[in-house]
Amino acid sequence: MNRLFGLMAGAAMIAAAAVPAHAQEAVRGKHAGDFLIGASVIGVLPHSGGHVETIGGEPDASDSWTGQIDFTYFLMDTLSLNLIAATTRHELDVKDSALGDVDLGRVWALPPTLTLQYHPLPRERFSPYIGVGVNYTVFYAEGGGRSAPVTDVDVKNAFGVALNAGLDIEIAPNWVANFDVKHLWLRPDVRVNDGAINATTRLDPWIVGAGIRYRF
Template sequence: MKKMAFCCALVSLVSGSAFAYESGDLILRSGAATVSPEVSSSALALGDATLDGTAADVENGTALSLIGTYMLNNHWGLEVVAATPFSHDLKVSGLGETFDLGETRHLPPTVLLQYYPLAPSSRVQPYVGVGLNYTVFFDEEIAADANDVFATIGATGKAELSLKNSSGVAAEVGADIAFGADDRWLFNVALWWMDIDTKARVKVPGVGVVTADVALDPLVYTAGFGYRF
């Protein structure tokens, strides 16, 4: 009897039918996500004049990812990616020094169609996805260093910073590794690429408006845990 019970348990473990990714499953994932921009910036422009040799840069930011996937069938899912706000420090180079321009926060809601290539019963579930991203920038603030620099070129007050919202494509690769008594708990790792382009505008009183076109196109890394309902 003990041998029979062991064999039954082993068959159940291998077949994994109770653990299958199935139509109607809801998978919730959360973890630490880091946005690492691959920045490409135009030279800063003041009115019609281009400030040759200048560029903007954007530092990394980390927040809590909030991700939900609805399984359309055993191999295809629809994912919605959200997060708590990311915060990024902004810098400017080429005006005799590199200085802090300020900071911004953003939210990157993204929708992707996912494909899971392995058998639905596999405890390791790699996946790929492609979709659309919309990035909202808010709470932009100018740094004291930037105001000091602008004062040397005739600014008569504090500058104001704004960033244009962005929409673009997104792609991802990731994997779930199931664990726990019923394999509904998941360890998850994922990597996204997002097409994010913005225009930075700095209104400098007494001087004019400084602008730059900035492509962020970040890689977004996340690792965390999930649960399949």
């Protein structure tokens, strides 16, 4: 995680260096009514943990990297709504159970997240923000290389709360570099073998990303 934040900080420095010196006095800033579409590369990094009935152990989900699109609309100069859309694939297993490490196969996650963001410095080229919101994650296409005695896995869709922080860097009047971090409190239920084994997972993932946005 520390290495990842270091890479993001380095990317921010590169973006800053890319801003032409003569443009430093021509900041457009953020305004009510602005609408932005963004494209990013994100990492979804589950914390992993929870409780497994019957066989004990701890649920675990792998990290995943993917592309993301997002949409931002400014209600006020300092207040915006942001919606992200992406899908990721994760390998699931149970660590240190009574049966040893149990492979549950893979699952795809679709975690749209809507956040209300506050921008304290809307007129600055380097414009940080913080936010809070809600997430609803849809899990689908469970399958893959399950280990015996697992024959069926069902991960239930779940709501979660999101906290958010990020930085926008204006690189041209209509173009913005973006660096974003979200933390979700997400704890879906899992049913294995038609409910013979049930678990509550504590995924609580970090979602970290870097990308670019176009402002209309």
